[in-house]
Amino acid sequence: MxxxxxxxxxxxxxxxxxxxxxxxxxxxxxxxxxxxxxxxxxxxxxxxxxxxxxxxxxxxxxxxxxxxxxxxxxxxxxxxxxxxxxxxxxxxxxxxxxxxxxxxxxxxxxxxxxxxxxxxxxxxxxxxxxxxxxxxxxxxxxxxxxxxxxxxxxxxxxxxxxxxxxxxxxxxxxxxxxRPDLTPRETECLKWAAEGKSEWEISQILGISEHTSEKHLLNAKRKLGAVNRVHAVAEAIRLGYIS
Structure with a gap:
């Protein structure tokens, strides 16, 4: 060689x-x-x-x-x-x-x-x-x-x-x-949000209330410093939470 x-x-x-x-x-x-x-x-x-x-x-x-x-x-x-x-x-x-x-x-x-x-x-x-x-x-x-x-x-x-x-x-x-410390539930909610699921659909998939799924997504957005759901998903992908 x-x-x-x-x-x-x-x-x-x-x-x-x-x-x-x-x-x-x-x-x-x-x-x-x-x-x-x-x-x-x-x-x-x-x-x-x-x-x-x-x-x-x-x-x-x-x-x-x-x-x-x-x-x-x-x-x-x-x-x-x-x-x-x-x-x-x-x-x-x-x-x-x-x-x-x-x-x-x-x-x-x-x-x-x-x-x-x-x-x-x-x-x-x-x-x-x-x-x-x-x-x-x-x-x-x-x-x-x-x-x-x-x-x-x-x-x-x-x-x-x-x-x-x-x-x-x-x-x-x-x-x-x-990177922020997201909980497993927050990560799960973000993954389904990345699939285009609504808060209600996420609640049905995970077996939790719609209010709880909404709360998890709000917490995730806050921790990621995101302005909306799309931004939160993008940040989660960038930081390796969603692959």
Whole structure:
């Protein structure tokens, strides 16, 4: 199987992934062929962001936990040559090349040296701009990085698609987590409402009074923030109550 076929198979596998973590594992399985075994993707905290809030900027994280703890504890985001480079010139770059071009000082060398302690000797970083205009920094690293010029495009394409898919799944999970808590009866009433049944017909199907079926639908509309029955049904479908 050629490189193009491998990429198509990778994209197909991503479409079947059900969680952001599953997407991350698939990406690292591919990039591991080039020595890239760790992944970080997220927005870059503003200078001075409290350490307690820096982790919340990470959207995907497959870094060694001990390295992440040290990175946050020592506020390395403000000293990391790769982050600094990406702020100045947002484009695909090798970690080592970013450090060389910036002619980093002692603090930058300390970050790179500490990363090496966790078998992150070199890597790749590039920006990903979402449809909302948010800039996400994607960084892949490893101990023995071996990337040919031809492989750079494949890795960037695969990582871009994977991070986009992971964010899509992440947003879906967040929406699901925020969805209102409908009761089984409210859900049943909405399902029959989606079939075009009236309150009276729903009451006959479920063996309840018409007043009770009306009350269940009103409660469902209120919880869903819907303005009418049609809106409530649409929201219930969007949030997965009706399939």
């Amino acid at each position: 050629g490189q193009f076929d491998d990429t198509l198979q990778f994209i197909d596998d991503l479409e079947h992934a059900s969680t952001p973590e599953g997407v991350s594992r698939l990406l690292l399985r591919l990039t591991g062929n080039y020595g890239l075994t760790a992944l970080m993707a997220g927005t870059v905290p503003s200078p001075g962001t409290p350490k307690s809030r820096q982790r919340s900027h990470a959207m995907l994280c497959e870094w060694p936990e001990s390295w992440l703890e040290r990175y946050v504890a020592r506020n390395y985001v403000d000293q990391d040559p790769v982050v600094t480079y990406m702020k100045r010139q947002p484009s695909l770059v090798r970690w080592s090349a970013a450090a060389d071009r910036l002619q980093v000082g002692r603090s930058g060398k300390r970050v790179m040296g500490d990363a090496g302690e966790f078998k992150l000797n070199d890597g790749l970083a590039f920006p990903l701009i979402t449809l909302e205009g948010t800039v996400v920094m994607v960084s892949l690293g490893g101990e023995m990085v071996d990337i040919s010029p031809e492989a750079l495009g494949v890795i960037e394409l695969a990582a871009t698609y994977a991070v986009g898919r992971a964010l899509q799944l992440q947003n879906a999970h967040e929406i699901f987590a925020r």
